[in-house]
Amino acid sequence: MPFTDTSAVEKVVYNVVINWLADQQNASDQEIQNNLDWTLSGTPPNGYNMQPQAYTKMCNEISTQIQKTLGRAVNLGVPWRNKHKNDSVNAFIAAVTIEIVNAKLTNIGKGAVTWSMAKQQAHIT
Amino acid sequence: MVDGKTASTYHLRVALFLGLIGVISWNDHGLAAATPSCKPPSFPPQTQLCSNGLSGYVNKRVLISKLLDTCQIVATDIAPKGDITYDKEVSAVRDFATFCATPGNCSDSATNDLRIKLGQVEGDLRSFAGGRAISIGTNKVKITYSTSVENFLQSSPDASDAMCVAVNDGGVSPPPKPPESSNTGAFAIRKNITDLPVNRDDPKFKGLDKGSISVNDDYVNTKLGVNVDIAAGYTFAPVVLGQSSQVSFTPFAYYHEQYVASKKASEDQQIYNIAAGFLSTWELTNLGIFQFAPKYVHAIQADGDIESANLYYTPPITVAGIGTAAKVPFTNGLVYYRFAPLLQVTYGDVSRASTKISPLSQGSFGWLGPNLSLYLYGAGPLEGFSYISSFVYLTDFAGQRIRVARYENSLNYSLSSDDTWSLQLKYVYGPDLDTLQQQKMLTLGLGLKY
Numbered sequence: 001m002p003f004t005d006t007s008a009v010e011k012v013v014y015n016v017v018i019n020w021l022a023d024q025q026n027a028s029d030q031e032i033q034n035n036l037d038w039t040l041s042g043t044p045p046n047g048y049n050m051q052p053q054a055y056t057k058m059c060n061e062i063s064t065q066i067q068k069t070l071g072r073a074v075n076l077g078v079p080w081r082n083k084h085k086n087d088s089v090n091a092f093i094a095a096v097t098i099e100i101v102n103a104k105l106t107n108i109g110k111g112a113v114t115w116s117m118a119k120q121q122a123h124i125t
Numbered sequence: 126m127v128d129g130k131t132a133s134t135y136h137l138r139v140a141l142f143l144g145l146i147g148v149i150s151w152n153d154h155g156l157a158a159a160t161p162s163c164k165p166p167s168f169p170p171q172t173q174l175c176s177n178g179l180s181g182y183v184n185k186r187v188l189i190s191k192l193l194d195t196c197q198i199v200a201t202d203i204a205p206k207g208d209i210t211y212d213k214e215v216s217a218v219r220d221f222a223t224f225c226a227t228p229g230n231c232s233d234s235a236t237n238d239l240r241i242k243l244g245q246v247e248g249d250l251r252s253f254a255g256g257r258a259i260s261i262g263t264n265k266v267k268i269t270y271s272t273s274v275e276n277f278l279q280s281s282p283d284a285s286d287a288m289c290v291a292v293n294d295g296g297v298s299p300p301p302k303p304p305e306s307s308n309t310g311a312f313a314i315r316k317n318i319t320d321l322p323v324n325r326d327d328p329k330f331k332g333l334d335k336g337s338i339s340v341n342d343d344y345v346n347t348k349l350g351v352n353v354d355i356a357a358g359y360t361f362a363p364v365v366l367g368q369s370s371q372v373s374f375t376p377f378a379y380y381h382e383q384y385v386a387s388k389k390a391s392e393d394q395q396i397y398n399i400a401a402g403f404l405s406t407w408e409l410t411n412l413g414i415f416q417f418a419p420k421y422v423h424a425i426q427a428d429g430d431i432e433s434a435n436l437y438y439t440p441p442i443t444v445a446g447i448g449t450a451a452k453v454p455f456t457n458g459l460v461y462y463r464f465a466p467l468l469q470v471t472y473g474d475v476s477r478a479s480t481k482i483s484p485l486s487q488g489s490f491g492w493l494g495p496n497l498s499l500y501l502y503g504a505g506p507l508e509g510f511s512y513i514s515s516f517v518y519l520t521d522f523a524g525q526r527i528r529v530a531r532y533e534n535s536l537n538y539s540l541s542s543d544d545t546w547s548l549q550l551k552y553v554y555g556p557d558l559d560t561l562q563q564q565k566m567l568t569l570g571l572g573l574k575y
Contacts, residue, residue: 007276025445044450044461045504045509052408053441054448056369078365 009070010097016065017093020058021048036090055085066100074100174261183266189214191261192249196242203239205272207231211282218247219278222518248273314357314573319416319437319467322360322373322406331452352568353382358404369410376403377418381557383564396562397425414439422559424479431485431559433473437496440466450502459505469519485561491523509539511547517558531555536570547572 021032025048029102039047050058059081075077076099084095128366147150174187193203193214200209203217206229217231221243225231231239253259254274259266313320358377365371378401385394402420409415416437423430446464451458470493478487496517503510512535519529535551549572553564 024443024449025451043500044460044502045169045508047450048461049450049461049500049502051439051443051448052414053439056408056410057443057448078369078371081369082363082371123310 009100010093012069013062013093013096013100016062017096018091020062020065021089024054032089034119037048037088039086039088040092043085050085052085055081062096066096070100072100101105175266185277186211187220188253188261189246189250192246195249195261196245198239198242198246202232204230210304215278215282218243218250221274247274250277312357312359314355319404319406319418322404350385350566350568351382352384352553352570353380354568355380355573368411372405372407374405376402377401381559383557383562383566385566394563395426396557396560396564397427398557399423399425400559400561411441413441424560424562427479427562428477429479429485429560431473431476433471433477433559436468436470438468438470440468442466450500453501459503459507461502461504463500463502465498465500467498467538469494469496469517471519472523479504485527488526489524490521490527492519492521492527492529494519494529510536511537511539513537517555519558527561528548529556529558529561531558540571545573 018029018032021027022029025032037046040050040058041047045051059076063076066072066073074096076096080095080099084092087095174184176193177471189211201207203209204213213224213230216392221240225239249259251274253266253276313322326398356377356379359377360373363371364375378399380400381398383394383396400420400422402418404416404418407415407417416439418435418437419433420435421430421432442448446462447466450461450463452458453462470491472489472491475485475487478485494517496515498513498515503514514534515532517529517531519527521527532554533551533552534553535549537547537549540548542544548569549571550567555565556563
């Protein structure tokens with residue numbers, strides 16, 4: 001069942017990515033937000049020059065964090081990562097959002113949906 | 126040795142060449158521009174509805190403004206005192222009655238018409254937020270993922286909570302593809318074979334060291350020097366291994382020339398090496414990057430042959446300053462750095478030796494050690510400048526007893542916006558890493574990457 005409220009998803013992704021980059025760069029959130037057009041792999045002053053290992057770490061850690069927050073399985077596999085490793089931060093956030101909106105629920109998420117639907121049904125009957 | 130008449134003609138040609146480089150540099154960059162101290166947020170510019178033309182994030186300020194224009198609502202209709210703001214526009218659209226009941230809002234003469242027009246704007250916004258395409262000027266745009274108009278208007282005007290998609294007459298077109306990453310086959314020209322797999326469309330391209338062609342004229346000793354250092358290869362699309370790892374393959378060739386004319390012809394320094402090989406780059410999650418490069422080197426002038434297998438290992442260090450570029454402290458964001466440590470292991474065989482490539486003699490050799498590079502990038506008024514410094518120290522572990530220490534430093538200034546060409550001041554001290562022929566020179570020339 002896909003998400004319909006993408007703005008909520010995007011806000012979560014936005015916060016997770018901004019927080020990760022701020023921690024990585026020892027910078028403030030505002031500083032990262034001021035540079036949303038920087039590319040992940042480009043060189044300064046227009047990019048973070050992120051090396052492959054750091055990029056892999058970022059994808060793994062943000063996936064874990066987003067999965068915990070939204071209860072959805074987030075799989076950013078190698079082909080997806082190769083496709084988006086040169087994105088700007090803005091474009092990367094959008095791409096992750098699209099990936100999540102089309103993602104499947106984790107078991108916890110499925111349980112939550114089932115419980116909610118059962119509650120609704122009980123209320124109706 | 127260069128005679129007086131030939132020297133003056135030569136000097137004139139060098140001066141014209143450097144002058145041409147100066148003109149190219151001036152035309153491309155002009156005067157260095159200062160960066161404003163208050164850099165605006167990186168959200169869609171004020172006059173553009175969508176951040177990337179017909180796609181990207183919606184600029185809500187522009188959307189509201191254009192919808193109001195479409196319904197012929199002028200600023201003084203909403204704010205008669207001329208103090209129109211985005212918040213007032215939104216408040217007027219969301220709740221006309223309450224907004225216009227507030228003293229100072231809504232011009233008296235336009236109230237009835239205004240109520241109808243604002244209702245139309247609210248309807249258009251509801252349709253847009255709900256997923257319907259609407260026309261703005263000559264463009265049609267559509268939110269990719271629907272939301273409620275309340276959510277859309279309540280969040281910050283600079284929030285990126287809605288995106289645009291261009292709408293064709295025949296239907297909805299998908300968001301434009303992001304630039305292709307370096308996961309397709311591509312021809313490349315670099316200085317180092319380990320940089321060949323990075324595609325020129327990859328933003329990382331700008332930070333790579335360049336192949337170089339340079340000429341040096343030492344006026345004190347009347348020496349002419351020519352240095353060429355260039356590698357070319359073709360990288361095939363990477364093969365995925367498991368969940369997070371991949372491997373790519375790059376056949377390559379490179380040419381290294383160093384000619385320094387001495388006062389005596391017999392003391393001229395001449396290095397002409399040509400090499401070919403095959404590079405495989407293995408990116409293994411949590412283990413690092415392993416690059417294997419078997420190669421064959423032929424020393425043309427020295428008439429020697431060397432075959433070797435080389436391993437370059439990049440450890441999985443991800444901290445800022447190594448995994449990503451970081452600001453150099455106390456430079457106020459004018460300079461960024463990245464440190465790149467590698468471990469190099471080489472095992473090879475000199476199948477045909479020559480006295481001109483001493484101290485290598487016929488037989489096997491093996492050495493290993495650190496290969497350390499420091500990259501500096503300029504920002505603001507220093508944008509376009511970069512500095513690369515590398516130090517290699519190899520000690521023997523098999524075969525011939527040899528120690529190698531080589532320094533190489535280059536200061537570069539981009540001559541083109543895509544960093545294909547640059548002006549390069551380079552200093553090299555230490556032996557050539559293939560044939561151990563000594564190099565010591567300071568050159569000014571062109572750097573090239575493709």
